[in-house]
Amino acid sequence: MTIDETDRKILLELQEDAGRSLDEIARAVGSSKTPVWNRIRKMREAGIIGPQVVIPDPEKLGFEACFFVLIRTSEHEADWQRKFLKALRERPEVMEAHRLAGEIDYILKVRVKNARAYDVFYQALISEVKVYNVTALLSMEEIKNTNALPL
């Protein structure tokens, strides 16, 4: 499926604030309800538009520590990797995980209530799967955090 200029505008609105009514979105993109609704439905079906969620405020809920974790490993067998990925997906503290190209093999973003909670997470992880080297970077300030793509 391919996106045109109107679809692009709709997406820009929805990824900024999906809580408004169809009428408002339609006005914002210079169209009316029906076409906008049809386009949204199509993009949903195509999987271009994923889930609709609320973004909770981590600070206000007591999640005051955020770490980026750089992981090097010596093990590169398929079996080890399966176990490792499973562990990451199952741990709710892991907000984000990527497999990388180059020196460092994986990067994680981990949100926890405090430094002690991070240590608990860390100990649990390395006891589940063997990793060669782990570096944790502590965030002092979240400057920006968005899911909005630069359409």
Add this chain to the structure above:
Amino acid sequence: MTIDETDRKILLELQEDAGRSLDEIARAVGSSKTPVWNRIRKMREAGIIGPQVVIPDPEKLGFEACFFVLIRTSEHEADWQRKFLKALRERPEVMEAHRLAGEIDYILKVRVKNARAYDVFYQALISEVKVYNVTALLSMEEIKNTNALPL
């Protein structure tokens, strides 16, 4: 403001899928419409619940490159920092930016269409503000990416 067990359950549902009707949420948390609605309103007012957004699929929209950028700087004056933060906030390719404690000063997550687009971004950034050292980590695979806090 403090959150109780019912609020916690509601948040868990909303950060998973906010597209459902109040009835469905109420049933999922074992309550009924009105109390759930009142709790949601309160959490909105308190800022615990932030914006409601749709999550677009980056791959399907042609954003096939994702970099984590580690930045060291020699400049630590307030004025330099103000300019740097402003640049980050204004660049839409920057999905996430944190100021760090330790060796590395900043980490960015940058999404672009391809490696060439990353270079354009990189050149633009270093021409705007002076940085001492930049390392880019290329993501090969997004294993996990969520905003759902481990309540």
Add this chain to the structure above:
DNA sequence: GCTGAAAGCGGTCTTGT
């Protein structure tokens, strides 16, 4: 703080152009 019901807005679908 919860339940139940009433009112009005908004999402959804149909028709017309």
Add this chain to the structure above:
DNA sequence: ACAAGACCGCTTTCAGC
């Protein structure tokens, strides 16, 4: 493919418990 309109269901409010 878009605009207008009707319908129905949901959000939102309010009274009573």
